[in-house]
Amino acid sequence: MKFALDALNFFKKTDTKLLRNLSDKILIDGFIEKNNELINLSIVVHSLSKICEKDYYKKDGVYWKTFVDKIQANLEEVASDKAQVIILEKIIVELDNHFGRYKNNVLHRSKIRKGSTLYAWGVSLTLASQMVKIPEIELMKQIGRTKIVDEEAQIKTISERLKDAEEIL
Amino acid sequence: MxxxxxxxxxxxxxxxxxxxxxxxxxxxxxxxxxxxxxxxxxxxxxxxxxxxxxxxxxxxxxxxxxxxxxxxxxxxxxxxxxxxxxxxxxxxxxxxxxxxxxxxxxxxxxxxxxxxxxxxxxxxxxxxxxxxxxxxxxxxxxxxxxxxxxxxxxxxxxxxxxxxRSTELIAVAIKRGFFDWPYPRADIVKNALTALKFSGCAISSKEINETVDILTQTH
Structure with a gap:
């Protein structure tokens, strides 16, 4: 998986912007290729960009170094198809656990973000939810906070929709 | 039915x-x-x-x-x-x-x-x-x-x-008087539809405003 080497390179540079762009690029390929591993890698890369942004992850210097080493080693393994992305997911979840975050961790939030992106691209809510393994209700809450719908063309007027609703109700 | x-x-x-x-x-x-x-x-x-x-x-x-x-x-x-x-x-x-x-x-x-x-x-x-x-x-x-x-x-x-959408359903419900709440109708429509939008209903802010206008005109 060639993208894993790009991710490794950008992670070493702690370039959050390049990591985020790469995450989107991987997601497009994963979506077109119907490749779950690519979708999972896109989520991991997004999480890495978020982790690099936050200073508190680096407060425990010893743990941070161990984390960086593990991520780098396993990105290389994933790049050479010797390991699956789930290993990287586990390392990221462990990092949050170390800082007392068990439920709403960075990986979970990245899954929601990527699910919302897939939905914005035209994937149905149920399918987007399955692709990122997040309940529909959580995706809907995230979608509600975005401008996704505001940016799209209006197909029917509100008067027409209200007329349809009044007829059936 | x-x-x-x-x-x-x-x-x-x-x-x-x-x-x-x-x-x-x-x-x-x-x-x-x-x-x-x-x-x-x-x-x-x-x-x-x-x-x-x-x-x-x-x-x-x-x-x-x-x-x-x-x-x-x-x-x-x-x-x-x-x-x-x-x-x-x-x-x-x-x-x-x-x-x-x-x-x-x-x-x-x-x-x-x-x-x-x-x-x-x-x-x-x-x-x-x-x-x-x-x-x-x-x-x-x-x-x-x-x-x-x-x-x-x-x-x-x-x-x-x-x-x-759920927003049209609620708009019709408000129009028919199902929401007998002590607030102006325009506020009920706007707040209910905005709440549904925040819960993921695919409605734009412009459409919410249009719905408020239509329901307020017919009141």
Whole structure:
């Protein structure tokens, strides 16, 4: 998986912007290729960009170094198809656990973000939810906070929709 | 009796705002297929976070919401046609799954003309295939081709299906006086529709304002 080497390179540079762009690029390929591993890698890369942004992850210097080493080693393994992305997911979840975050961790939030992106691209809510393994209700809450719908063309007027609703109700 | 086939997205949006009681006020039957029941009850019941929500949905089955058997062959046909509709460099992309396809198949099988759905992509699939293509192209920056055979067959299958969202349902409920609340009607409409938007209903802020204007004019 060639993208894993790009991710490794950008992670070493702690370039959050390049990591985020790469995450989107991987997601497009994963979506077109119907490749779950690519979708999972896109989520991991997004999480890495978020982790690099936050200073508190680096407060425990010893743990941070161990984390960086593990991520780098396993990105290389994933790049050479010797390991699956789930290993990287586990390392990221462990990092949050170390800082007392068990439920709403960075990986979970990245899954929601990527699910919302897939939905914005035209994937149905149920399918987007399955692709990122997040309940529909959580995706809907995230979608509600975005401008996704505001940016799209209006197909029917509100008067027409209200007329349809009044007829059936 | 008039009937509406419901997708999980609308039930989630209404339920998140404690608005499921509104459905009982209409003389319309709200039907759901097996997969929608699975999405709103069976799957969340297995987890911790949304199991209480799922139990509340469970209480509505047989009363507010009626579960009906869908036509699996028709559902699979809708999935197949939708997922061969758009392709990039000859590779078809997957855009729909069982939940939404089941709600559409149920509407067709039961000869129901209206679908209650809050998510935007099923709506685009039914109302504007070319628009769906444009959205995917604009947002991914890649070119996609429409498979004309799939598009024609889908258009034939989905012809005549009307879409309403939870926001239209609530707007009609307010218009009919179901919300006997001591607040100005314009505020009730705006706040209720905004709450549904924040819960994921695909309505734009502009459409919310238009709804407020229409409902205030007719009051």
């Amino acid at each position: 008039k009937r509406i086939s419901c997708d999980s997205s609308s039930i989630i949006a209404l339920s998140s705002n404690c608005l499921m009681w509104v459905l009982d006020k209409f003389e319309t039957e709200f039907i759901i297929p097996f997969y929608v029941k699975k999405e709103i009850i069976d799957t969340p019941l297995k987890g911790k976070k949304y199991s209480f929500e799922a139990m509340k949905h469970g209480l509505l089955i047989g009363n507010t919401l009626k579960v009906k058997e869908t036509d699996p062959i028709l559902r699979d046909k809708i999935i197949k046609l939708s997922n061969t509709l758009l392709s990039h460099k000859g590779k078809p992309i997957e855009i729909i799954q069982y939940g939404e396809a089941d709600a559409i198949a149920l509407a067709i099988k039961e000869d129901v003309s209206t679908l209650l759905v809050d998510e935007k992509n099923t709506r685009l699939l039914i109302e504007d295939l070319e628009g769906l293509k444009k959205v995917i192209e604009r947002r991914t920056g890649r070119d996609f081709e429409i498979n004309k055979t799939s598009a024609q067959e889908l258009n034939k299958l989905l012809k005549g299906l009307k879409i309403i």
